[in-house]
Structures are given as structure tokens and as C-alpha cells.
Amino acid sequence: xxxxxxxxxxxxxxxxxxxxxxxxxxxxxxxxxxxxxxxxxxxxxxxxxxxxxxxxxxxxxxxxxxxxxxxxxxxxxxxxxxxxxxxxxxxxxxxxxxxxxxxxxxxxxxxxxxxxxxxxxxxxxxxxxxxxxxxxxxxxxxxxxxxxxxxxxxxxxxxxxxxxxxxxxxxxxxxxxxxxxxxxxxxxxxxxxxxxxxxxxxxxxxxxxxxxxxxxxxxxxxxxxxxxxxxxxxxxxxxxxxxxxxxxxxxxxxxxxxxxxxxxxxxxxxxxxxxxxxxxxxxxxxxxxxxxxxxxxxxxxxxxxxxxxxxxxxxxxxxxxxxxxxxxxxxx
Amino acid sequence: xxxxxxxxxxxxxxxxxxxxxxxxxxxxxxxxxxxxxxxxxxxxxxxxxxxxxxxxxxxxxxxxxxxxxxxxxxxxxxxxxxxxxxxxxxxxxxxxxxxxxxxxxxxxxxxxxxxxxxxxxxxxxxxxxxxxxxxxxxxxxxxxxxxxxxxxxxxxxxxxxxxxxxxxxxxxxxxxxxxxxxxxxxxxxxxxxxxxxxxxxxxxxxxxxxxxxxxxxxxxxxxxxxxxxxxxxxxxxxxxxxxxxxxxxxxxxxxxxxxxxxxxxxxxxxxxxxxxxxxxxxxxxxxxxxxxxxxxxxxxxxxxxxxxxxxx
Numbered sequence: 001x002x003x004x005x006x007x008x009x010x011x012x013x014x015x016x017x018x019x020x021x022x023x024x025x026x027x028x029x030x031x032x033x034x035x036x037x038x039x040x041x042x043x044x045x046x047x048x049x050x051x052x053x054x055x056x057x058x059x060x061x062x063x064x065x066x067x068x069x070x071x072x073x074x075x076x077x078x079x080x081x082x083x084x085x086x087x088x089x090x091x092x093x094x095x096x097x098x099x100x101x102x103x104x105x106x107x108x109x110x111x112x113x114x115x116x117x118x119x120x121x122x123x124x125x126x127x128x129x130x131x132x133x134x135x136x137x138x139x140x141x142x143x144x145x146x147x148x149x150x151x152x153x154x155x156x157x158x159x160x161x162x163x164x165x166x167x168x169x170x171x172x173x174x175x176x177x178x179x180x181x182x183x184x185x186x187x188x189x190x191x192x193x194x195x196x197x198x199x200x201x202x203x204x205x206x207x208x209x210x211x212x213x214x215x216x217x218x219x220x221x222x223x224x225x226x227x228x229x230x231x232x233x234x235x236x237x238x239x240x241x242x243x244x245x246x247x248x249x250x251x252x253x254x255x256x257x258x259x260x261x262x263x264x265x266x267x268x269x270x271x272x273x274x275x276x277x278x279x280x281x282x283x284x285x286x287x288x289x290x291x292x293x294x295x296x297x298x299x300x301x302x303x304x305x306x307x308x309x310x311x312x313x314x315x316x317x318x319x320x321x322x323x324x325x326x327x328x329x330x331x332x
Numbered sequence: 333x334x335x336x337x338x339x340x341x342x343x344x345x346x347x348x349x350x351x352x353x354x355x356x357x358x359x360x361x362x363x364x365x366x367x368x369x370x371x372x373x374x375x376x377x378x379x380x381x382x383x384x385x386x387x388x389x390x391x392x393x394x395x396x397x398x399x400x401x402x403x404x405x406x407x408x409x410x411x412x413x414x415x416x417x418x419x420x421x422x423x424x425x426x427x428x429x430x431x432x433x434x435x436x437x438x439x440x441x442x443x444x445x446x447x448x449x450x451x452x453x454x455x456x457x458x459x460x461x462x463x464x465x466x467x468x469x470x471x472x473x474x475x476x477x478x479x480x481x482x483x484x485x486x487x488x489x490x491x492x493x494x495x496x497x498x499x500x501x502x503x504x505x506x507x508x509x510x511x512x513x514x515x516x517x518x519x520x521x522x523x524x525x526x527x528x529x530x531x532x533x534x535x536x537x538x539x540x541x542x543x544x545x546x547x548x549x550x551x552x553x554x555x556x557x558x559x560x561x562x563x564x565x566x567x568x569x570x571x572x573x574x575x576x577x578x579x580x581x582x583x584x585x586x587x588x589x590x591x592x593x594x595x596x597x598x599x600x601x602x603x604x605x606x607x608x609x610x611x612x613x614x615x616x617x618x619x620x621x622x623x624x625x626x627x628x629x630x631x632x633x634x635x636x637x638x639x640x641x642x643x644x
Contacts, residue, residue: 050543051543052543072539072542073544078543083536085534089558102544102550
């Protein structure tokens with residue numbers, strides 16, 4: 001496996017900068033998840049690494065080799081597309097064998113057979129191997145598409161929201177499967193998603209992108225507990241972090257404009273009163289929607305809480321994060 | 333029996349079926365007439381009222397493939413007995429076979445020129461359509477409009493310039509000249525049709541193939557082409573039908589070596605009276621290749637095979 005390094009990569013589409021002087025390193029064997037809303041440049045980053053797009057400025061290195069002018073085939077990367085992109089005129093087996101048969105690899109037939117069967121076992125599609133690619137459900141197509149990447153032994157794997165179209169159970173299964181395949185192989189994986197559960201559970205590193213710029217990079221824990229800005233803080237956490245005026249709970253550090261409170265960082269035993277406006281029972285936890293001094297707050301509480309809409313409750317912060325006027329974090 | 337909500341009722345189906353069959357009968361009438369005339373005698377062919385039931389004869393087909401001379405009865409009686417059934421058939425009409433006609437030669441010309449220009453047209457058309465569909469071509473829209481504009485007048489309107497051009501280039505009455513001409517006329521149609529078909533193939537397939545270790549050309553060949561097969565087949569049928577049936581340019585530009593069947597068939601009329609059965613026989617045989625070609629490619633004309641594997 002290999003390291004991916006982007007240095008000052010810039011790419012614009014017309015007047016919109018998709019990537020703005022982006023530098024990022026994916027270390028050998030790490031699982032980097034890129035987070036950001038649509039248009040943040042996540043997919044463009046993947047396509048740049050894959051060689052489907054060329055940077056206007058900057059360089060991309062894979063395994064310390066400059067990829068300038070190298071075609072997608074020469075880069076030896078495997079990619080899972082958001083759209084499944086299975087070859088519709090081929091069967092599932094032929095789809096999985098397609099990269100192995102490429103002029104690049106020219107794998108012998110018996111090895112292809114073995115590898116295809118092995119990977120279809122892992123992804124639970126063995127029984128569909130002789131189906132046409134079009135005769136599959138969406139989830140099956142996406143598994144074949146993941147299989148087509150995993151069947152190879154490329155320098156890096158690139159995945160563009162590979163689980164987004166699957167149902168919840170399959171997504172949970174494949175999350176674990178993907179993670180264990182990645183760590184078993186020591187694979188370098190660059191992964192795009194906006195599902196924070198995927199980011200939290202699979203990533204060794206999370207990169208937060210905003211309008212083509214890297215806002216923060218670090219372990220999922222770091223990003224969650226120590227975000228550099230409101231924007232980065234908002235990428236992780238379900239329900240979303242509460243952003244309130246800094247002085248709402250009394251004293252605030254100088255320069256602080258906003259206070260950020262994760263839903264679990266609110267204590268109910270002291271402080272001023274808030275009113276419960278809605279109780280959302282999710283089974284394992286219950287979310288409280290509250291009105292507090294004219295602001296909406298969402299918090300979590302005990303699954304079997306007896307609180308109901310209209311009740312009042314004392315609210316106080318426990319691990320507040322402070323941000324300045326521009327949304328930057330202020331260390332407290 | 334149960335029907336899905338969007339399936340027409342059986343009454344609608346019967347109604348539609350009846351309309352289709354009636355329409356088919358109307359359009360097939362001239363065709364049936366030609367096929368039947370090919371098997372009639374000259375007398376039956378022009379009989380009035382037309383004969384629906386008649387004794388079939390191969391006379392028309394024999395006349396189509398042979399040239400004959402009329403001989404008087406004495407000379408006919410002195411000849412050795414006829415060796416073949418068709419020689420006998422000709423003698424029964426007071427004639428002897430002088431030699432083969434040029435029909436088979438013209439027919440072969442039609443095949444070479446028709447299929448040759450169709451193949452060339454598909455090759456150039458697919459390449460151009462792919463480029464227009466996938467690459468950033470400077471002045472793309474203008475070029476596409478220019479290509480289309482070549483069809484805004486009937487091709488025969490430029491007959492005289494083409495005639496002179498062919499004469500100067502030594503392309504008159506050559507197979508190559510006719511192949512190039514029909515290709516040029518058909519190319520605008522094939523570029524536009526094929527571009528539409530290729531536009532519908534999502535670019536993700538090629539990108540996937542590029543990443544799977546294939547070059548752009550291999551990706552085109554292995555991934556785009558199989559999916560464009562439907563479009564290529566139907567476009568090929570259009571091109572072949574035009575090149576196959578083309579009459580005006582063939583009359584103008586060919587005579588000796590490269591003459592195709594369409595200008596040849598009417599010349600049969602002039603040989604030994606109005607030989608309608610031979611003309612009909614020539615037309616019937618002339619229909620066959622295009623018919624076979626269309627039937628062979630028929631399954632590709634069914635659309636909707638390639639859709640659904642990319643989430644939109």
C-alpha cells in the first residue's frame with residue numbers, strides 16, 4: 001500500500017473553486033474520511049487522485065511518485081463510484097473480473113476465478129455471480145461495485161459514498177466489513193461521505209473540507225472533541241451541536257461570541273430553567289427539544305425519561321466550546 | 333386473468349392489433365404485387381383484370397440473368413436438344429440464350445458499395461459522435477450544425493459539381509467514388525443519431541474502466557461500443573437503405589464498371605419488349621439483402637437493455 005499526498009492542489013470550474021490550494025496527506029495504511037457538505041470538494045479530491053481530473057496547480061504524489069501526467073490506469077488505484085457504474089452488458093462475474101483482465105494486470109484465468117469467488121463470498125453476492133449486472137437490486141449493485149475495487153490489489157482505494165444507497169442493516173454490516181478488510185490488508189483508503197457514523201466508526205483520520213479548503217484533519221475523536229471552528233464542530237455529532245450566544249449561561253472568555261454545546265454536554269441539575277417543547281424517543285436514547293431563553297436546544301436524555309412537552313428543566317453547560325465572531329475556536 | 337394497472341385491456345390490444353394488420357396489408361400490397369409479377373409470364377403480368385391466381389413460371393428470373401436472341405422455328409428445330417431446364421424454357425418462347433446478363437455483376441456492385449459505405453459511415457460516424465459526445469471540441473455546436481446543414485438540401489442538388497469533381501479526380505464510375513459519395517451523404521445522419529445514443533451512455537462506465545486499468549481506447553471498445561450496439565445497428569440500417577436504394581447519383585456517375593442495381597433494373601425493360609416479370613424478379617432479389625440485414629439486426633433495435641445500472 002502507499003501514501004497519498006496532495007500539495008497545494010487547485011482546481012476551478014468556471015469561477016467556482018472546487019479545490020483551493022488543498023494540501024493533505026493520507027498516510028500509508030490509514031483510512032481517511034473526507035467530510036463536508038455537497039460542493040466542499042470531496043469528490044473532486046477523489047477524482048484528482050484517481051486521475052480522472054487534472055489539477056490546475058499543485059501536485060499529487062502516490063507512494064512518493066509524482067502523478068503529473070499519469071493516466072488513471074498507470075496510477076493503479078481502485079475506486080468505488082457513488083453511482084454504481086457496473087458494466088450493464090456484463091454479468092456480475094465478468095464485472096468483478098474486469099479489472100483483473102485489464103492489460104495492466106493480465107491475471108491468469110484460474111486466479112481470477114478464485115479471487116472473484118473469494119470477494120463475492122465476503123460481500124454475500126456469490127449466488128448472483130451469473131446474473132446480468134442490471135438484474136440486481138440497488139444494494140447488490142453497490143456491493144458488486146465495492147467488490148470490483150476490492151478484488152484488486154491497488155496502491156490505494158478511493159470510495160465515493162459507497163454505502164449511501166444501501167439500507168440501514170446492510171450499511172452497518174458493510175461498515176464493519178470494509179473496516180476489517182482495510183485493517184487486515186493495511187490498505188490506504190480515501191473515503192468520501194457525509195454520514196458521520198461512517199466517519200466516526202471507520203476512519204483513522206477525518207479531514208473536514210469547506211469550499212475546497214482543508215479546515216481540520218485529525219482522528220475522529222479529535223475532530224469531535226476539539227474542533228477548530230463551528231463549521232468543523234457541525235460536521236460530527238448527532239444531534240447537531242447546539243450553537244448559542246456565548247453569554248447565555250453567564251461568563252464567557254473574552255472575544256467569545258458563540259458557545260457550542262454537544263447534546264451530551266448539558267446537565268440538568270443546575271442553572272436556569274428551559275422548557276421542553278418536544279420529546280423524541282429513539283429507543284436507545286431520547287432527545288429533548290427545549291426552548292431556553294429564546295433559543296432552541298436539542299439534548300439527549302435517559303431512554304425511559306418521564307419528561308414530556310411543557311415540563312421545565314434546569315439547563316447548564318458541562319464541556320462548552322467557545323468560538324469567536326468568525327466561528328474560530330477560542331481555547332478556554 | 334389479472335392485468336397490471338398500466339397494461340392495456342384485451343379489447344384495446346385487439347383493436348390496436350387489427351389496425352396494425354390492416355396497415356401492414358396496405359403497405360405490403362405493392363411488395364406482394366412485385367413478388368407475384370416475378371413469377372408470371374409476360375402475358376399474365378399485363379393481363380386485365382389482374383390475375384390473382386396464375387400458373388407460376390421462372391421465366392422472369394431466367395430472363396433477368398440472361399440475354400437472348402429470337403430465332404425462327406426452322407433454326408430452332410435444327411438445334412441440339414436443350415441441356416438445361418432454363419434453356420428449354422427460353423426455346424419454348426422462340427428464343428435462344430446468347431449469354432449471361434449483367435444483373436449479378438450489378439447486384440454485386442450494389443453489395444460492395446452499399447455495405448462498404450455503411451461500414452465506413454459507421455466507423456467515421458461512431459468516432460466523430462464519440463468525440464462530440466465526450467471531448468471538449470472547439471466550436472462543437474457550430475461543427476455539429478455544419479454537419480447537419482449538409483442535409484438541408486437534397487443531395488442531388490449538387491449533382492453537377494460532384495459530377496465534375498468526380499471526373500477530375502478520376503472517381504467517376506469507380507466503387508471507391510460511390511462508397512465515398514454515399515458515406516458523405518449519410519455521415520451527417522449517422523453522426524447525429526450516434527451522438528444521441530452515446531450521450532445516453534453515462535460517462536461513469538468509461539471512468540470506471542479507466543480506473544480498472546484500461547486505456548481510453550480500450551474503454552471505448554470494451555465498454556462504450558457494446559452499449560452503443562443498439563444505436564449503431566439502427567443507424568447502420570438507415571445508412572444501408574439509403575445507399576442501397578440510391579438511384580439518381582448512380583445513374584449520373586456510373587455506367588460500366590461500378591453501376592449498381594437500381595439504374596440497371598429499368599434497362600431490362602428495353603430489351604426485347606416490356607419484360608415486366610424480369611423487372612419484378614430483379615426488384616424482388618434486390619430487396620433481399622436489406623431485408624436480411626434488417627432481420628439480423630432486429631434484436632438490437634429493441635431499446636432499454638442497457639438502462640438501470642447507474643443510479644441517476
